[in-house]
Amino acid sequence: MTTVFAILFAVATTVLVVGLVAKIIQFARTPAPLKIPTTPAPLTKSGAAFRVAREVVVFESLFKSNKPLWIFAVLFHLGLFVVLARHVRYFQEHVWLPFQLVQPFGLYAGLMMMGGLALLALRRAVVPRIAYITSPSDWLMLFLLMGIGASGLAMKLIAHTDIIGVKAFFIGLMSFEIHPLPEDPVLAVHLGLVALLMIVFPFSKLLHAPGIFFSPTRNQNDDPRERRHLSNWAAKLEAGRN
Amino acid sequence: MADKFETPVLGDVEERPMPALACGAMAQSRSYVAAPAHQEALGFPKELVPDWQEKAIAKMGDLLSRYRSLRVYMDICVKCGACTDKCHYFLGTGDPKNMPVARQDLFRSVYRRYFTLAGKIAPKLVGAKEFTKELLDEWFNYFHQCSQCRRCSVFCPYGIDTAEISMAAREIMDSIGYGQKYCNEIIGKVHKIGNNLGLPAPALEDTLAGLEEDMEADSGVAVKMPLDVHGAEVLLITPSADFFAEPHVLGLMGYAKVFHASGVSWTLSTKASEAGNFGMFIGNYEQMRKIAMRIREAAIELGVKRIVFGECGHAWRVAYSFLNTLVGPWDFLDPRYPVPQHIVEFTTDLIRRKGIKLDKSGNDGMVLTFHDSCNIARASRMGDFPGGQFVLPREIIKATVPKFVDMNRDTILEKTFCCGGGGGLLTDELMEVRVKGAKPRLEALKQVVEQEGVTHMATICAICKAQFTKVLPYYGYDREMIVSVHQLVSNTIILGDND
Ligand code: HEM
Numbered sequence: 001m002t003t004v005f006a007i008l009f010a011v012a013t014t015v016l017v018v019g020l021v022a023k024i025i026q027f028a029r030t031p032a033p034l035k036i037p038t039t040p041a042p043l044t045k046s047g048a049a050f051r052v053a054r055e056v057v058v059f060e061s062l063f064k065s066n067k068p069l070w071i072f073a074v075l076f077h078l079g080l081f082v083v084l085a086r087h088v089r090y091f092q093e094h095v096w097l098p099f100q101l102v103q104p105f106g107l108y109a110g111l112m113m114m115g116g117l118a119l120l121a122l123r124r125a126v127v128p129r130i131a132y133i134t135s136p137s138d139w140l141m142l143f144l145l146m147g148i149g150a151s152g153l154a155m156k157l158i159a160h161t162d163i164i165g166v167k168a169f170f171i172g173l174m175s176f177e178i179h180p181l182p183e184d185p186v187l188a189v190h191l192g193l194v195a196l197l198m199i200v201f202p203f204s205k206l207l208h209a210p211g212i213f214f215s216p217t218r219n220q221n222d223d224p225r226e227r228r229h230l231s232n233w234a235a236k237l238e239a240g241r242n
Numbered sequence: 243m244a245d246k247f248e249t250p251v252l253g254d255v256e257e258r259p260m261p262a263l264a265c266g267a268m269a270q271s272r273s274y275v276a277a278p279a280h281q282e283a284l285g286f287p288k289e290l291v292p293d294w295q296e297k298a299i300a301k302m303g304d305l306l307s308r309y310r311s312l313r314v315y316m317d318i319c320v321k322c323g324a325c326t327d328k329c330h331y332f333l334g335t336g337d338p339k340n341m342p343v344a345r346q347d348l349f350r351s352v353y354r355r356y357f358t359l360a361g362k363i364a365p366k367l368v369g370a371k372e373f374t375k376e377l378l379d380e381w382f383n384y385f386h387q388c389s390q391c392r393r394c395s396v397f398c399p400y401g402i403d404t405a406e407i408s409m410a411a412r413e414i415m416d417s418i419g420y421g422q423k424y425c426n427e428i429i430g431k432v433h434k435i436g437n438n439l440g441l442p443a444p445a446l447e448d449t450l451a452g453l454e455e456d457m458e459a460d461s462g463v464a465v466k467m468p469l470d471v472h473g474a475e476v477l478l479i480t481p482s483a484d485f486f487a488e489p490h491v492l493g494l495m496g497y498a499k500v501f502h503a504s505g506v507s508w509t510l511s512t513k514a515s516e517a518g519n520f521g522m523f524i525g526n527y528e529q530m531r532k533i534a535m536r537i538r539e540a541a542i543e544l545g546v547k548r549i550v551f552g553e554c555g556h557a558w559r560v561a562y563s564f565l566n567t568l569v570g571p572w573d574f575l576d577p578r579y580p581v582p583q584h585i586v587e588f589t590t591d592l593i594r595r596k597g598i599k600l601d602k603s604g605n606d607g608m609v610l611t612f613h614d615s616c617n618i619a620r621a622s623r624m625g626d627f628p629g630g631q632f633v634l635p636r637e638i639i640k641a642t643v644p645k646f647v648d649m650n651r652d653t654i655l656e657k658t659f660c661c662g663g664g665g666g667l668l669t670d671e672l673m674e675v676r677v678k679g680a681k682p683r684l685e686a687l688k689q690v691v692e693q694e695g696v697t698h699m700a701t702i703c704a705i706c707k708a709q710f711t712k713v714l715p716y717y718g719y720d721r722e723m724i725v726s727v728h729q730l731v732s733n734t735i736i737l738g739d740n741d
C-alpha cells in the first residue's frame with residue numbers, strides 16, 4: 001500500500017501543480033482587449049484588487065444574489081479552509097503557529113464543511129431551476145468532497161488512525177523518501193479520494209478558485225476615459241491609421 | 243405573425259414573482275437569419291458554409307485565445323445557480339434556456355466537447371455536446387434572446403458575464419454565414435449611409451431645418467441645429483432615432499436648447515450621424531472599430547474640441563468604455579474635458595453652475611420615475627465618482643419636475659431590469675420576447691404608478707425609448723408615458739437673452 005500511495009501522490013501532485021500552473025498561465029496570457037468591469041466599479045487598481053478580495057473572502061456578489069446560497073457556500077468553504085489549514089501539520093516538521101491555533105476546530109470545521117455540502121446538494125436536488133442546470137459531474141464533485149469529509153471525520157471520531165505515521169509518510173515523500181503509510185482502510189479511502197480530487201482539479205469547475213482572480217468584470221478598474229487600454233492584437237489593427 | 247401570444251399579467255414586484263419552468267416555451271421565437279446581401283456587406287460568408295462546424299470550432303478557438311473573459315468564463319462556472327432568477331427574459335417567459343447559466347451552457351457544452359480533456363473523454367458526464375445543426379439553431383435562437391444587459395454578471399460570484407458569451411456566439415455565427423438580419427442589415431446601413439436608420443444627408447438637413455422651425459415657433463427663440471459646422475466647440479454624436487421619432491426627437495430639441503442657453507458652439511455631423519454601434523451587439527471588434535472610426539474622422543475633419551454623446555445606452559457603453567481603446571487617443575481635443583462626455587454630464591454641470599435656468603412649471607403635473615438603462619448602469623459611468631451614472635440623470639430630472647420617485651430598489655441602479663429590447667432584439671419578429679422580457683420592469687413601474695401616482699418614466703436610451711413606446715400598450719399603458727430626460731429639460735429651460 002505504501003508504494004501505491006507514494007506513486008499515486010507523486011502523480012496527483014504533479015498533475016495538480018502542472019495543470020494549475022498551465023491554466024493560470026493561460027488565463028494570464030490571454031489578452032483582455034476591452035474594459036468591461038461591471039459598474040459601478042472602483043476607479044483605481046488597488047480599489048479593483050480590494051473588490052476581488054471581497055469576492056474571495058466574503059463572497060460579496062453572492063451575498064447580493066442569494067442569501068441562503070451564500071450561507072451554504074460560506075459553511076462549506078469556511079469549513080474547508082479551516083480543515084485544510086489544520087492539515088498543514090502533516091506536511092510541516094515544525095508546524096507554524098497559526099496552523100497550531102486552528103487545531104482545536106477540526107471537528108467543527110469538518111462538520112461545517114459537511115453540513116454546507118449537504119445543503120448545497122439538497123438545493124441541487126430540490127430547486128427545479130438548479131436541478132435543470134446540474135450535470136452528473138456537478139453531483140460527482142459534491143459526492144467526492146463528501147466522501148473525503150466523511151472518511152476524514154470517521155478517522156477523527158470513530159477509527160483513529162496513526163497520525164504520526166501519516167505525517168512521517170508525507171514529510172518523507174516531500175524529500176523523495178518512502179516511509180511506511182499506516183495500514184488503515186479508512187485512511188486509504190480518504191487519501192485515495194484526495195488524490196482523485198487533486199487530479200481532477202485542473203480539469204474541472206474547481207478552476208473557479210484561481211479563475212476568480214482573472215475575471216475582467218471584477219478585476220478591472222474603471223478608467224477608460226483617462227487611460228487608453230490597448231491589447232496587443234488590437235494594436236496590430238492600428239497600422240496605417242490616422 | 244405578430245401577437246400570437248398572450249401578454250403576461252403583471253404581478254406584484256414586492257413578491258418577486260418566479261415563473262415555473264416552461265421548457266421550450268420560447269423555442270419558436272426566432273430572429274430572422276441575415277440575407278446574403280446583409281452578410282456580404284460586412285464581409286461575412288453569404289450563407290451557412292458547408293463546413294460550418296469545423297469553421298465554427300476554429301473561430302471559437304480564435305476567440306478563446308483573444309478574449310480573457312471568454313476563456314475564463316468557460317472554465318470557472320460552478321453551476322451554483324445564483325444567476326438563474328436574474329434574467330428578465332427568464333422571469334418573463336419561464337423558458338429555462340433563458341436562465342443565464344443555461345444560455346451560457348449552450349456555448350459551454352460545445353467548448354467542453356472540443357476544447358477540454360474532460361469533454362473529450364467523458365462528454366456525458368460534464369454536459370459536453372457535439373456541435374450539431376440542431377444545437378446551432380438553439381444558439382441562434384437563444385443568443386438572440388439575450389439583450390447583453392449584464393444583470394446576471396452583477397449577481398454572479400465570479401462576475402461571469404453572459405453578454406461576453408452571447409457576443410462570442412454571435413461572432414461565431416456571423417463567421418459561418420449564419421448572422422442575424424436585424425443587426426447586420428443595420429450595420430450595413432451605417433457603412434453605406436452613415437446611420438442606423440439609413441437617413442441620408444439631405445434628409446437629415448431637412449429634418450433639422452424642420453426642427454429649428456418648430457422650436458422657433460414654440461419658444462420664439464431661434465435655437466439652431468447646426469450640421470457639419472467647422473470649428474465648432476462640441477461635436478454632438480447622437481442616436482439617429484433622435485432625428486426621427488418621439489420621444490427621442492424631443493430630447494434632441496432639449497440638447498439643442500441646452501447648447502443654445504450655454505453659449506457653447508456645437509455641431510452634428512453627417513458622417514457620424516449615429517451614436518449607436520451595433521458592432522458591439524455582434525461581438526465583432528473590427529466592425530465596432532470601423533463604426534467608431536467615423537467619429538474620430540468627423541472630429542478631425544470638423545476641428546472640434548470636445549465630443550458629447552446624446553441619450554443612448556449601448557452607444558454610451560461603446561463611447562465611455564471602448565472609444566478610447568478603439569479609436570483613441572484623443573490628444574487633439576481639449577484636455578480639460580473627458581472624452582467623450584455625456585450630454586447628461588454637460589447639462590448637470592450647467593445646472594450646478596447655474597449656467598442654465600429651469601422653470602419647473604413647464605412640467606406641471608408630472609410625476610416622474612427613472613429607468614436606468616443597462617449599458618449605462620452596468621457598463622459605464624458618468625461624472626467623476628463610481629455610480630455617477632445613477633446620480634446625474636436623477637439630478638436633472640429632480641431639477642425639472644415637481645415630483646420624482648424611484649422604483650423598487652431591486653429593479654434600479656446596478657440591479658436595473660433591461661427594457662426587454664436591447665442587444666439587437668429591437669425587431670418586430672421578436673415581439674413576443676420583447677413583450678415578455680419587459681414584464682419585470684413593468685411590474686416595478688406598475689407599483690409606483692399605483693402607489694405614487696407616477697405619470698411618466700424617463701430614460702436616456704434610444705432603444706429603451708423605442709421598446710417601451712411599443713410594449714407599454716400591450717400592458718394597457720400609454721406609450722407617451724416614456725420621456726427623454728432632455729425632453730424634461732426642453733420643457734423647462736429658460737431661453738432668450740442670457741447675458
Ligand atoms: C479562491 C477560493 C475560492 C472561492 C472564492 C470560492 C468561491 C465559491 C463560490 C462563490 C461558489 C458558489 C456558491 C456555492 O455553490 O457554494 C463556490 C462553489 C463551489 N466551490 Fe468554491 N471557492 C473557492 C475555492 C474552492 C476550493 C479550493 C474548492 C474545492 C476543493 C471549492 C469547491 C467548490 C464546489 C464543489 C462548489 C460547488 C458547490 C455546489 O455544487 O453548489 N471551492 N465556490
Ligand code: HEM
Nearest residue numbers: 083086087090106107110148149152153155156161166194
Ligand atoms: C494528502 C492530503 C491529506 C491527508 C494526508 C489527510 C489526512 C487526514 C487525517 C490523518 C485525518 C484525521 C485527523 C484526525 O484524526 O485528527 C483527516 C481528517 C480530515 N480530512 Fe484529511 N487529509 C488530506 C486531505 C484532505 C482534503 C483535501 C480534505 C478536504 C477536501 C480533507 C478533509 C478532511 C476532513 C473534513 C477531516 C476531518 C476533520 C479534521 O480532522 O480536520 N482532507 N485527514
